[in-house]
Amino acid sequence: MYGDSTANTPNLDKLASESMIFTHAYTTVGVCAPSRSSIITGMYPISIGTQNMRTGKDYVGWGMRKYGAPSNATDLEGNHVPLYSAVIPPYVKCFTQYLRKAGYYCTNNFKTDYQFAAPVTAWDANSRTASWKNRKPGQPFFAVFNDMVTHESRIWMNADLEQTVNPQAVAVPSFFPDNEIVRTDMARNYSNIELLDKHIGKKLEELKKAGLLDKTVIFFFSDHGGPLPKEKREYTEDGLHVPFMVRFPHGKGAGYVNDMISFVDIAPTILSLAGTPIPDYMQGQAFLGDQKAKTPRKYIFGSADRFDEIADRCRSVSDGRFYLVKNFHPELPAYKDLAYRKNIPMMRELLRERDNGELNADQMYWFRKHKTPEELYDTKTDPHCIHNLIDDPQYAAKIEELRPVLLKWIKESHDLGAMPEAQMVESMWPDFVQPVTLSPRVNMENGKVSITCQTKGASLAYILSDEEIQPNLNSDWLLYSQPIEKPKHKYLYALATRIGYRDSKVLEVKANKMKVDTLDAMKPIQ
Known part of the structure; x- marks a missing residue:
């Protein structure tokens, strides 16, 4: 769809024939984590403190929210960069939180890499098994699938797999020497794209069998430019220019689109398509939907700061x-x-x-x-x-x-x-100590339960259960947005989370011991 037929991609070609193909789509940073922070927030990394690759890494699992910048990372003044999770402005949320509030079932499978641990309020399920298939009957969904097969690391990690593209078939650009090693790695990348195509085909077939293919809007894109040297991490064309397609039901509007779009535009665009108001703080503009901007953007912007152990600006x-x-x-x-x-x-x-x-x-x-x-x-x-x-x-x-x-x-x-x-x-x-979200307070008034937290910018989540459980930090939490009816369940679990902060302790509430003005028997279980 972009003029390179080196890789055999029948599934992506079919998707492209039914999609809007954006010729001028750009990320904000030519590397994954800062770029992904733009996708999930609708903000430029330089505005929210997520511009350095990387601040840390979050791990799935109870009690495993750890971070790991390279141990030898230094800033431009030679100061050691400690492990941290970016504390973004308190008013900035993961845009999926607005979708959840609107009734969408939101899942991520499975990479986050936002420069901060994904808050439990961002996703209904965030794991290797997360899928739209687990939603309630008829519930609208927003599902993300991250395929790692074309990641930079797979150039060497997939080296022993069958190479489906002949190294002699690749076109070597002028900025690379033309030799066997270069051709082999380029062919490996094309072979990885062919593997990706098969994975995409399976996902599309699952939607088709469920009768949802033409009831779903499909976005396909990479989170930055190419994975090869002189591509990834660059702050011009090779690092910022990305493939980007949007398929509407029955292929409506298919064809090439030459308007420029930036990754800060993805969040407002999806909210626009979902009929959910776009927050004023977002720096992007919708390019589709009822809230589409009146004029296309005239410029796109990119940045490059620290990449792993080496800093620049x-x-x-x-x-x-x-x-x-x-x-x-x-x-x-x-x-x-x-x-x-x-x-x-x-x-x-x-x-x-x-x-x-x-x-x-x-x-x-x-x-x-x-x-x-x-x-x-x-x-x-x-x-x-x-x-x-x-x-x-x-x-x-x-x-x-x-x-x-x-x-x-x-x-x-x-x-x-x-x-x-x-x-x-x-x-x-x-003092390089991670701030902690204050514990939530749970109260009942007029037969409704309210959850509050005094930490500015905190979001709230809860779980209702008939059994005493140890809640998972990545799935099953309901987003609290307004008082809820007095639960019939035996237990209510409440959590407060603020992006960049450590989560609050989880409160276990014995819901069957509710009193008129307060819920008693609350205890922290984390």
């Missing part, structure tokens, strides 16, 4: 053709020598050829030891952004157009990248 703006980049630290090299990326055989080969003087000028551009304060690229003539036009006088007018746009975005976004990361973390976690 770059910002970019594009009008869909030209990229203008502002480098806050031009003295730093363009190439980031990340340990993780060197698991890819072709990355090690690129470094070997670099050190032996075997790369040409195009291939060496990525390895430049210093950057210019600004960069300009024309993706029409230079799709991989390896020819910097910033000093070419014929592009002066384009630079003068894009420069104030970029500076305005940086200012209006309250770019947290200007603050050393360690300082930002301390502002989120005073």
Whole structure:
């Protein structure tokens, strides 16, 4: 659907023939976790403190909300970056919380990677078994499936699998040397795409058999640009430009769409399609549905800060053709020598050829030891952004157009990248200690149960049960949004959660001992 037939993708081709195919869709950061924070919040990472890759990692399971930034990570001032979960503004929620409030059954299978642990209020189920199939009969659903088969790590992890694409069939771009190692890794990536196609086919068949295919809106996209070196983590075309398709029932509106869309637009768009009001704080704009923006966006913005153990700060703006980049630290090299990326055989080969003087000028551009304060690229003539036009006088007018746009975005976004990361973390976690959400209070008045919490920005969840249980931190919690009728169940469990904070203790309430004004026999069980 985008002009590359190297991989055989019959299921995606069929989906594309019935979908709106967006030709100018962009993530906000060319790497997964900051990008995914944009998807789930509708906010730019630089505005909510999720711009650094990575802050931590959350694990599924009771009592296992742990975080792990690389142990040798430092910020731009050389300060050690501790383990942390980003504390985002109190008014910012996972957009699925609004869908749940509207009655949707929301599931995620299974990756979150938002730079903070997914709150229990975000999903009805968040696990490897989460599916729309478990909803109540007739309940509308919003289900996310994350397929990892095309992840960067599968270039080496899938190396022993059958390679369905012939290495000699791939087209090697000019910024890579043409050799067996490069071709093999590129063919592995195409082979992974063929595996992905089979997985997508199964998901579509499940919807079809359930009679839901033409009652469902389907989004298909990647969470950043390509997984190969000089693609992932870049802040121009190769890192930000993504495939993006939307299928409406019966293929309504199918065809190519040239409007620019950004990942900050996904959350408001889905809320628009669901008929749910879009919160004013969201920085994106709906591109579909009843709340669709009156005018398409004119520019898209990207950022790059710390990637694993190496920090930098770059910002970019594009009008869909030209990229203008502002480098806050031009003295730093363009190439980031990340340990993780060197698991890819072709990355090690690129470094070997670099050190032996075997790369040409195009291939060496990525390895430049210093950057210019600004960069300009024309993706029409230079799709991989390896020819910097910033000093070419014929592009002066384009630079003068894009420069104030970029500076305005940086200012209006309250770019947290200007603050050393360690300082930002301390502002989120005073003395580098994670703040804790206060315990909820459970009360009854006029026959209805209310749950409250004094922590600003906290969301509330509860479980009703006839048996004493040990609640799971990832599934089965109901979102509390308004007082509930006095339960007939024996137990009520209540939890308060604030993104970036440690969850409150879970309160176990013996619901059959309710009194007029309060629920007694409450005890923490976490």
